[in-house]
Amino acid sequence: MAEEKQIKIEMSDEVAKGVYSNAAVIFHNENEFITDFIFANPQKAQVMARVITAPSHIKRLLKALQENIAQYEKKFGKIRESEGPEKNIGIKLSNN
Numbered sequence: 001m002a003e004e005k006q007i008k009i010e011m012s013d014e015v016a017k018g019v020y021s022n023a024a025v026i027f028h029n030e031n032e033f034i035t036d037f038i039f040a041n042p043q044k045a046q047v048m049a050r051v052i053t054a055p056s057h058i059k060r061l062l063k064a065l066q067e068n069i070a071q072y073e074k075k076f077g078k079i080r081e082s083e084g085p086e087k088n089i090g091i092k093l094s095n096n
Contacts, residue, residue, distance in 0.1 A: 019048040033058040 021037035037049045
């Protein structure tokens with residue numbers, strides 16, 4: 001049996017605070033998935049964080065999310081899904 005390696009994960013105080021997101025936009029190409037986590041209110045929307053990762057990592061993330069949602073719902077009950085964005089909502093990215 002191979003010896004298990006452990007990697008020490010460090011986190012700055014700023015990252016530990018986290019950011020709130022109530023929307024996300026996902027783009028992809030052959031080599032990567034780009035996920036913009038957005039805070040949107042009626043007046044404006046702002047990208048709070050961008051994560052760029054490989055397709056293999058995003059697939060593992062999907063599996064981990066599915067497993068965690070199943071555990072959550074087993075403990076706390078079914079998560080009610082919201083309607084999602086309006087059909088006529090548009091996304092315009094700005095570098096400002």
